[in-house]
Amino acid sequence: MAAAIDYRIARKRMVVEQLRSREIDDERVLGAFLDIPRHLFVDPAVRARAYEDSSFPIGYEQTISQPYTIAFMLQSMEIESRHRVLEIGTGSGYQSALLSLLAKEVYTIERITTLARKAEETLRKVKTGKIRLKAGDGSEGWKSYAPFDRIIVAAVMRERPLALLDQLCDGGKLIAPLAAGTECLVLYSRERGLIQEKRLQKCAFVPLKKGLAR
Numbered sequence: 006m007a008a009a010i011d012y013r014i015a016r017k018r019m020v021v022e023q024l025r026s027r028e029i030d031d032e033r034v035l036g037a038f039l040d041i042p043r044h045l046f047v048d049p050a051v052r053a054r055a056y057e058d059s060s061f062p063i064g065y066e067q068t069i070s071q072p073y074t075i076a077f078m079l080q081s082m083e084i085e086s087r088h089r090v091l092e093i094g095t096g097s098g099y100q101s102a103l104l105s106l107l108a109k110e111v112y113t114i115e116r117i118t119t120l121a122r123k124a125e126e127t128l129r130k131v132k133t134g135k136i137r138l139k140a141g142d143g144s145e146g147w148k149s150y151a152p153f154d155r156i157i158v159a160a161v162m163r164e165r166p167l168a169l170l171d172q173l174c175d176g177g178k179l180i181a182p183l184a185a186g187t188e189c190l191v192l193y194s195r196e197r198g199l200i201q202e203k204r205l206q207k208c209a210f211v212p213l214k215k216g217l218a219r
């Protein structure tokens with residue numbers, strides 16, 4: 006019989022080989038990656054490979070993001086433990102779980118109802134912070150809980166996320182992949198009502214779509 010995989014060791018290796026080695030040095034971010042069991046968020050068929058440097062299909066043409074990409078976004082956002090965070094595109098729920106260890110509260114929206122339900126189920130099995138999840142179109146944000154200190158978008162936007170920027174606190178930051186020519190991660194910061202925009206690095210995400218789907 007094959008030896009059981011020690012997922013804790015696999016997680017440590019992931020943190021050292023994929024994150025620390027690529028300039029992820031925020032200890033809170035690295036700590037969250039050590040704590041959250043990524044193998045519970047992937048399809049059982051690829052569970053043994055859950056800590057590889059890769060994204061994986063999660064059904065409905067969607068993917069769980071590559072650990073490095075998530076780590077880069079989380080580090081760039083400078084999340085503090087008092088922050089309320091909005092996430093658009095729950096997907097598997099993996100990033101929501103990581104966010105919940107860094108922030109005070111996480112609000113996450115997924116447009117594919119079945120994925121939202123599945124993520125909810127997985128998240129129930131994991132020790133996380135406070136997460137509120139809903140199925141819906143996240144491109145308009147979540148008005149009843151706005152404003153947010155941080156907003157993270159996990160699907161590519163075609164244009165500046167104006168509706169979401171409106172739901173950002175003063176001093177807040179929003180990170181989103183934007184397709185303007187090449188796909189690039191953009192960090193928006195709001196200071197005294199003014200929005201600053203910084204292009205960070207190239208990326209590849211699934212597209213942001215409108216409306217709710219089954």
Ligand code: SAH
Pocket residue numbers: 067068069070093094095096097098099100114115116117120141142143144159160211212213214215216
């Ligand atoms: N970070 C996630 C990956 C998310 S993939 C993880 O680690 O699992 C992006 C997700 O965004 C997909 O599940 C897709 O269905 C969702 N999505 C796309 N457009 C959306 C929208 N308008 N509102 C909410 N979710 C959306």
